Amino acid sequence: MGYELRNEELNEMLAQLKKEYLIYAPKYFKGGGRFSDTDSVRYGEVSTADEIVFDKKAEYSFKEVLLPISQTLFYFTEDEVKEADAPKKGAIVFLRSCDLHGVKRLDEMYLNNGPSDHYYKRLRENVIFVLMGCEKSFDSCFCVDMGTNISDNYDMSIDRCENGYQLDCKSPKFEEALKKYAVREKKVTSAAVTETKTRVNIPANLSYQIANASLWREYDSRCINCGRCNFVCPTCTCFTMQDIFYTDNGRAGERRRVWASCMVDGYTDVAGGGNYRSKNGDRMRFKVLHKVLDYKERNGYHMCVGCGRCDDICPEYISFSNCINKLENGMKEVLANE
Ligand code: SF4
Numbered sequence: 403m404g405y406e407l408r409n410e411e412l413n414e415m416l417a418q419l420k421k422e423y424l425i426y427a428p429k430y431f432k433g434g435g436r437f438s439d440t441d442s443v444r445y446g447e448v449s450t451a452d453e454i455v456f457d458k459k460a461e462y463s464f465k466e467v468l469l470p471i472s473q474t475l476f477y478f479t480e481d482e483v484k485e486a487d488a489p490k491k492g493a494i495v496f497l498r499s500c501d502l503h504g505v506k507r508l509d510e511m512y513l514n515n516g517p518s519d520h521y522y523k524r525l526r527e528n529v530i531f532v533l534m535g536c537e538k539s540f541d542s543c544f545c546v547d548m549g550t551n552i553s554d555n556y557d558m559s560i561d562r563c564e565n566g567y568q569l570d571c572k573s574p575k576f577e578e579a580l581k582k583y584a585v586r587e588k589k590v591t592s593a594a595v596t597e598t599k600t601r602v603n604i605p606a607n608l609s610y611q612i613a614n615a616s617l618w619r620e621y622d623s624r625c626i627n628c629g630r631c632n633f634v635c636p637t638c639t640c641f642t643m644q645d646i647f648y649t650d651n652g653r654a655g656e657r658r659r660v661w662a663s664c665m666v667d668g669y670t671d672v673a674g675g676g677n678y679r680s681k682n683g684d685r686m687r688f689k690v691l692h693k694v695l696d697y698k699e700r701n702g703y704h705m706c707v708g709c710g711r712c713d714d715i716c717p718e719y720i721s722f723s724n725c726i727n728k729l730e731n732g733m734k735e736v737l738a739n740e
């Protein structure tokens with residue numbers, strides 16, 4: 403069922419929901435931009451609809467709600483281990499269609515890839531997703547080519563309209579609240595883009611032979627292995643473990659898992675001083691092929707959702723979408739050299 407709410411009533415509804423949930427949405431962080439005196443748009447807790455940024459893309463994704471950057475798993479002493487408490491409140495996340503498709507990838511990795519991940523599952527079970535309609539695409543988006551521009555597996559959707567906001571609701575538990583605060587009921591279809599300025603072409607004959615193409619060597623010197631492209635990505639899921647000791651004797655402390663990046667030094671270090679991908683171009687190759695080749699072979703759809711954030715964030719102006727578009731010529735090169 404769809405509803406129209408004025409700003410004031412939506413704020414009242416959010417205030418009501420805040421008693422039970424933490425509400426996360428893209429919002430401005432004043433002075434938080436990468437250049438001096440600039441703001442950034444990132445995910446943060448919001449209390450009112452006015453704080454939600456609808457007309458800009460969040461530099462980072464919603465991912466840290468489900469996968470905290472640093473998450474304590476348990477505390478230990480010599481004698482016992484105590485699991486870290488789960489958050490007391492659930493979470494409501496406002497996100498766009500590409501990111502909602504990203505949730506599917508995270509679920510695949512943490513819930514269906516062998517035994518489910520306990521810490522992910524206990525957070526995930528209490529998260530509500532509100533789809534933010536996309537009236538237009540941003541410069542670096544390529545969601546249409548990745549098939550992620552439309553989503554219908556949301557709990558609620560929200561779009562701006564002349565008198566405030568229009569929401570569609572698929573979750574019975576919010577119907578009552580919406581009925582209470584709505585000025586009227588109406589049919590609502592959330593906005594979705596059907597074309598993007600950035601386009602990508604993943605060649606149909608893409609195979610692992612592409613690993614021998616010369617295109618990867620460009621990134622040996624251009625990439626500075628900062629890992630930003632991984633950290634902004636809604637579908638990157640890697641983490642590493644850290645034990646933090648509270649005492650000198652190492653007998654009390656906590657274990658945390660923290661985000662890791664396949665582009666950063668140390669990721670492929672192994673015992674004996676080995677390192678599987680020491681060249682930055684090889685790391686780029688691994689990342690790109692994971693996003694558009696091997697994940698699909700296993701799961702039937704690409705890992706990349708085309709959000710374009712990695713293009714936006716790279717300090718070396720390395721474009722992931724351009725790299726995808728080089729794969730066709732790369733395949734021609736390797737096949738000709740066979
Ligand atoms: S953001 Fe750019 S420079 Fe940094 S690791 Fe990724 S591709 Fe390399």
Ligand code: SF4
Binds near residue numbers: 637707
């Ligand atoms: S690889 Fe880049 S474009 Fe694809 S989902 Fe990750 S950040 Fe978005």
